Amino acid sequence: MLKIGLIREGKTPPDNRVALTPAQCKWVQENKNISIVVQHSATRCYPDADYVRAGIKVKEDVSECDILFGIKEVPVDMLIAGKTYFFFSHTRKLQSYNQKLLQAIISKKITLIDYECLEHADGTRLIGFGFFAGVVGAHNGMMAYGNRTGSYTLNRVYKKKNFQELIHTYFGKANSGTFLFSRLTIIQYPKRKLQIKRIGNKRQRRQLYKRLPRTFERLLLII
Numbered sequence: 001m002l003k004i005g006l007i008r009e010g011k012t013p014p015d016n017r018v019a020l021t022p023a024q025c026k027w028v029q030e031n032k033n034i035s036i037v038v039q040h041s042a043t044r045c046y047p048d049a050d051y052v053r054a055g056i057k058v059k060e061d062v063s064e065c066d067i068l069f070g071i072k073e074v075p076v077d078m079l080i081a082g083k084t085y086f087f088f089s090h091t092r093k094l095q096s097y098n099q100k101l102l103q104a105i106i107s108k109k110i111t112l113i114d115y116e117c118l119e120h121a122d123g124t125r126l127i128g129f130g131f132f133a134g135v136v137g138a139h140n141g142m143m144a145y146g147n148r149t150g151s152y153t154l155n156r157v158y159k160k161k162n163f164q165e166l167i168h169t170y171f172g173k174a175n176s177g178t179f180l181f182s183r184l185t186i187i188q189y190p191k192r193k194l195q196i197k198r199i200g201n202k203r204q205r206r207q208l209y210k211r212l213p214r215t216f217e218r219l220l221l222i223i
Contacts, residue, residue: 001033001034001035002033002034002035002066002067003034003035003036003037003064003065003066003067004028004034004035004036004037004065004066004067004068004069005036005037005038005039005062005064005065005067005068005069006018006019006020006025006036006037006038006039006062006068006069006070007039007062007068007069007070007074007078008039008040008041008043008044009041009043009044009070009071009072010074010075010078011072011073011074011075014043015071015072016043016044016045016158017045017071018044018045018046018071019069019070019071019086020036020069021046022046022050022051022053022054022056023054025038025051025054025056026054026055026056029055029056036056036057037056037057037058037059037062037064037065038051038056038057038058038059039058039059039060039062040058040059040060045158062080063080065083066083066084067083067084067085067086068080068083068084068085068086069085069086069087070085070086070087071087071088072087072088073087073088073089073090073098073101074087074101076100076101076104079104079105079108079110080108080110081108081109081110082108082109082110083110083111084110084111084112084113085105085110085111085112085113086113086114086115087112087114087115088114088115088116089101089102089105089112089114089116090116091114092114092116092117115127135157135163135166136157139154139157139166140157142154143155143156154169155169
């Protein structure tokens with residue numbers, strides 16, 4: 001029987017994402033000839049107890065597993081020789097800061113399958129974190145600005161239970177398919193340029209544009 005392990009993220013600061021949810025692990029074990037082990041983690045978005053309730057083993061030692069799944073780069077001292085790993089290694093573009101990691105992978109005879117290199121037949125990426133990575137990056141920029149100026153406060157994205165709740169943080173609740181610009185209208189921004197890109201459809205972006213505070217130099221990109 002093939003054994004799969006979900007490893008604890010070791011990069012600092014630790015990433016709280018995980019390759020498989022408890023529900024997905026349960027389905028795989030019940031429908032495929034595969035056993036799954038989850039390495040203990042205090043920072044993962046799903047606590048260990050959720051996996052235990054799903055019937056998945058949680059333990060520290062995952063060296064028995066054939067394939068190990070992570071998210072971000074695995075620290076060199078956490079790599080297990082001879083295993084197959086799935087994670088974002090950030091080595092495809094010959095990044096200098098991860099050359100030691102790549103050398104360690106080779107010397108330990110590890111098979112690395114980088115999520116970034118998984119593609120459909122047409123060349124598009126199989127795992128596309130691009131959109132949500134952009135959302136988090138934009139949010140962090142706004143959050144940092146609020147923290148620096150004291151104008152407002154935003155929580156980290158991971159504290160929102162879903163994408164809809166995150167959207168409501170900026171625009172209020174949706175009504176008849178149109179985003180309502182609510183919370184940000186009470187914030188006194190200095191004169192800044194704002195680029196709105198890929199938020200809803202064109203009509204929704206026009207509606208949002210009309211509701212922007214007048215203190216903005218308003219720039220709308222209809223894409």
